[in-house]
């Protein structure tokens with residue numbers, strides 16, 4: 273594959289992950305990282321090429337805001353994997369946006385539908401039909417390989433927990449994987465701890481204890497050095513490494529934010545590091561939907577989120593509630609009201625308790641909040 277020169281390779285991590293699932297005790301891993309932290313880039317640009325080079329077949333499916341149902345996404349990925357062997361080629365030619373018809377490679381049991389039948393993927397909505405779930409199992413059976421197990425990369429898998437109508441699909445997937453412990457390995461990713469917990473950690477979750485959870489290790493200085501080297505080669509200009517490393521910190525060490533900054537400085541040589549930071553600030557908050565998320569909150573929800581973002585803890589304590597009351601210009605709200613606010617914030621993916629304490633789920637949103645960006649013109653990214 274022609275790799276993107278800006279891409280910072282994570283070969284060691286790819287090797288570790290592949291070893292764990294292909295030769296280690298775990299059939300499946302779940303990989304957590306916040307939004308835009310590099311999950312997809314790691315799966316597609318590091319893990320997949322590495323696994324393919326080792327002779328594994330790799331199949332990728334993303335459930336993030338897919339216009340198709342999860343079943344349609346999976347069927348498409350599996351059927352296509354039989355036609356072209358390399359993931360990079362398949363991703364390039366993913367044509368379902370224009371032609372959402374899929375030719376099935378085998379007869380669907382019990383329907384009289386023969387092989388070569390075309391189904392319209394856009395029509396698979398709601399509860400998945402049983403016959404197609406059987407077809408899914410059949411396909412998974414056919415791509416399974418015991419000698420060099422096939423690797424399924426299922427991106428943003430917490431989306432499957434959002435709707436009850438996906439429950440039969442998730443159960444079927446679990447069964448299909450269980451039946452082929454040797455031949456099928458999987459890496460799931462998610463950007464919501466709560467969403468992942470709903471899939472893997474709750475006692476009633478379909479994948480309860482099915483995947484070994486790991487956090488995607490954050491990118492650190494070598495990533496910054498790499499990007500600066502590419503910048504120098506591309507522009508024949510040099511950026512101050514210390515100031516850029518500091519900027520990376522201010523951007524919560526988020527690779528997407530950082531690349532946006534570097535791009536800004538690439539296209540406009542007049543930018544300084546701080547004017548560059550200022551420039552990307554709006555892009556980011558708008559991109560990630562912070563202003564919209566903020567507008568949708570009630571005052572108590574806002575102040576609760578803000579207090580957590582400022583590092584306050586124990587939201588049911590008297591101290592916390594009194595401070596909340598003061599911020600709202602009112603009496604201290606009851607613990608039950610705080611609880612209700614937290615629940616709503618949790619459903620919106622703004623806070624979670626996945627690490628045992630209530631906290632902001634997205635550090636970027638926290639930074640935006642504490643800098644008062646929702647009101648003033650302060651530079652939110654300079655605060656940590």
Ligand SMILES: Nc1ncnc2c1ncn2[C@@H]1O[C@H](COP(=O)(O)OP(=O)(O)OP(=O)(O)O)[C@@H](O)[C@H]1O
Pocket residue numbers: 278279280281282305306307308309310311312313314336463527528529531
């Ligand atoms: N290893 C890397 N080298 C260079 N840039 C990277 C790397 N990883 C991530 N990035 C940059 O960060 C951006 C976001 O990465 P990616 O889309 O993989 O994140 P994600 O965790 O999948 O996010 P989302 O939650 O939006 O799906 C990429 O588009 C790229 O600009």
Ligand SMILES: [Mg+2]
Pocket residue numbers: 311312313427
């Ligand atoms: Mg992604």
